[in-house]
């Protein structure tokens with residue numbers, strides 16, 4: 001039996017509490033608060049205490065899905081990302097960059113939100129960026 005704790009940041013909101021993921025034999029089995037962390041200070045809200053629950057959930061999507069002939073069909077990441085890139089390029093060419101908007105999430109890290117706004121501005125060419133905390 002191999003057990004370890006992995007220090008990380010809670011994925012559920014922008015408060016950014018630190019927590020320890022409890023890993024038993026390579027499987028995520030629970031969460032412990034990070035004592036002494038400047039935000040969490042040894043506590044977590046109910047979402048944080050259950051931050052591990054979705055990881056091994058049987059209903060979690062494991063692969064991208066693409067709708068083909070009306071039915072969702074499993075696809076590779078290359079196929080799915082290729083379709084997204086092709087579709088965004090087509091929309092931009094036909095309707096302009098400002099017809100596209102990017103919605104980010106409090107469940108993303110600061111770094112992920114930074115990358116998403118950079119993607120909107122530098123790749124797509126639009127300032128249409130918003131965040132779920134404002135919705």
Ligand code: SF4
Pocket residue numbers: 010011012013014015016017044045046047048049
């Ligand atoms: S433990 Fe609660 S308050 Fe802290 S980051 Fe997670 S969801 Fe937010």
